[in-house]
């Protein structure tokens with residue numbers, strides 16, 4: 001049984017005041033939810049707010065992560081943040097290869113693989129994002145694209161590295177658009193991802209958690225999370241509202257034991 005994992009990707013949003021009310025809102029409800037220990041929950045704020053959020057979350061089982069990191073540990077890389085620095089300020093996760101980074105900041109599969117390597121070496125759990133654009137889906141390229149995205153990380157890190165990672169399947173056309181993949185569409189790709197890993201190691205494939213991301217909200221979370229290969233969610237917009245994020249966490253907790 002894989003433990004569901006729900007992660008909030010705050011993207012470029014937040015302020016000291018907003019973060020405090022969001023995190024305290026989430027934590028106060030979580031404290032009353034008996035089954036919350038059955039799932040992992042984390043939020044990924046912009047870098048500068050990680051210490052604040054980590055401080056607020058300290059007594060509770062709310063993890064904190066970064067949204068990106070450098071593939072380098074230190075040196076002349078102006079503007080970058082090293083994975084060891086994230087770990088040092090309390091982050092335990094890092095989102096890597098998000099489609100916004102791939103599309104807007106030129107991150108190739110090889111760069112993403114190098115970042116995974118650096119993050120693992122620093123003790124972080126990478127959340128590796130994969131997924132196809134609308135154009136790729138409509139031209140039947142979904143499997144080929146996802147296969148290549150995974151293959152680069154397997155080639156660079158070995159299949160055993162996936163024991164220390166989380167994968168997020170995020171169809172680009174569903175991110176921030178309000179257009180969610182149907183449970184069947186998502187399940188199909190999740191099963192494909194697990195199959196790709198199983199070609200290398202069946203037990204790693206069975207144990208790795210694969211989140212769905214792309215316009216997940218309380219109203220559609222339960223049916224997505226009920227799919228056999230969907231083990232949680234990577235939540236953008238809905239993670240900025242305590243009630244919505246909690247609604248998704250509740251739906252994930254409800255799948256445990258069912």
Ligand code: PGA
Nearest residue numbers: 175176214215235236237
């Ligand atoms: P969304 O974003 O939930 O706002 O679609 C998901 C993501 O980009 O991780």
